Amino acid sequence: MNDLDVLRVFCAGDGRYGNLLGVVRDGRACPDDASRQALAAELGYSEMVFVDDPERGVVDIRTPGTRLAFAGHPLVGLAWLLDIEELQPPVGSVWARDDGEFTWITARPEWVEGKRTEQYASAAEVEELPAPPPGEGWLYAWAWEDETAGRIRARGFPRRPDGAVVEDEATGSAAILLTAELNRALNITQGAGSQLLTAPGPDGTVEIGGRVRFAPGN
Numbered sequence: 001m002n003d004l005d006v007l008r009v010f011c012a013g014d015g016r017y018g019n020l021l022g023v024v025r026d027g028r029a030c031p032d033d034a035s036r037q038a039l040a041a042e043l044g045y046s047e048m049v050f051v052d053d054p055e056r057g058v059v060d061i062r063t064p065g066t067r068l069a070f071a072g073h074p075l076v077g078l079a080w081l082l083d084i085e086e087l088q089p090p091v092g093s094v095w096a097r098d099d100g101e102f103t104w105i106t107a108r109p110e111w112v113e114g115k116r117t118e119q120y121a122s123a124a125e126v127e128e129l130p131a132p133p134p135g136e137g138w139l140y141a142w143a144w145e146d147e148t149a150g151r152i153r154a155r156g157f158p159r160r161p162d163g164a165v166v167e168d169e170a171t172g173s174a175a176i177l178l179t180a181e182l183n184r185a186l187n188i189t190q191g192a193g194s195q196l197l198t199a200p201g202p203d204g205t206v207e208i209g210g211r212v213r214f215a216p217g218n
Contacts, residue, residue, distance in 0.1 A: 003029055006045075006218050009077040010170035010194040010210035017193040019170035020215060021077040022048035027060065033067075040064050046158070046165045049074045057087035057094075064164035070094075070111040072172015072208055079103050080212035102197060104209035105172075109180035112173040114138050117181060123153035131167045132157040140174035145189070152178075154190045170194035176206045 003025045008018030022043050027050040030036045040048050040062035047068065050060040059078060061068040069090040078087060079096035080103040087094045087105070095106045115138040120126050126143045133139060142154040154175070156168035168174075169191035179186050179198040188196040198208045 005081065006215040007077045007081060008213050008215050009073040009080075010172070010190070010196050011213050012193045012195050013211075015211070015213050017169065017191065017195075018211070018213065019073045019168065019191070019194060020045050021074055023078065023081060024048070024050045025054065027052040036060065036062055037065075037067070041164070044164055046168050047071050047074045049078055051078070051082070053088075054082055055084075057082065057084050059087060059089050061089055063160075065160060065162045069113075070107065070173065072105070072107065072174075072176060073170055073210075075105045075107075076103050076172055076208065076210055077212050079105055099209075101211060102209040103212050104207050106201065106205050106207050107173075107176050108205055109177050112177045115140055115171075115174050115177055117142060117174065117178050119143060126153050126155055129155060129157075131155075132159045135159065138174075140171060140178060142178060142188075150184055150186050152186055152188045154178075154188050156190060167191065170196060170210070172196065172208050172210075176208055179206045179208070180204075 005023045007021045011018035022045045041064045052058045061071050091111045097104050117140045120143040123143045123145045139157045145151040145153050156171040158165050175196045185199040
């Protein structure tokens with residue numbers, strides 16, 4: 001469709017990697033729930049977003065199988081694309097900023113639903129996990145690469161019944177959850193090489209940031 005943008009969110013320093021995000025800038029192109037869910041399933045990105053009001057930042061977030069009240073990489077991507085300071089997903093107001101290299105949002109860990117983090121003994125052990133690992137439920141597998149520096153190796157496995165996304169390349173919401181659990185700033189390498197930066201706030205919030213680029217062909 002003509003008004004579809006595809007972004008890569010949480011790119012590495014050289015602009016590679018990042019999680020793909022589909023954005024329909026004019027939500028009127030898919031005005032009803034059924035058409036939006038059908039398009040999300042057809043395109044197959046881990047998440048995509050329909051922009052219902054670009055000035056106020058009102059957005060509708062979808063996976064291939066359901067609607068989400070909150071998700072990290074779609075909101076970071078949208079903050080970069082729309083260049084606005086506040087987004088309005090179903091959970092409420094999400095503040096955003098851009099420092100010239102990274103785009104950041106501030107979120108609450110209690111907005112993250114249905115995900116579980118699990119620490120492994122080494123980064124190599126995380127690397128060697130099958131995709132997906134045995135078990136049920138959304139798993140964020142992680143290990144320290146350098147605990148002193150706050151550097152982490154992680155992989156994300158939705159393990160959804162539909163199997164539409166076997167492994168998530170970069171998962172903002174899971175990184176927010178892990179940051180709250182560890183209560184420290186993190187530099188996370190996830191998937192094939194995506195980079196996510198986080199920092200806990202004094203009021204229980206977490207700020208998460210990353211680089212955003214248009215995907216090739218956009």
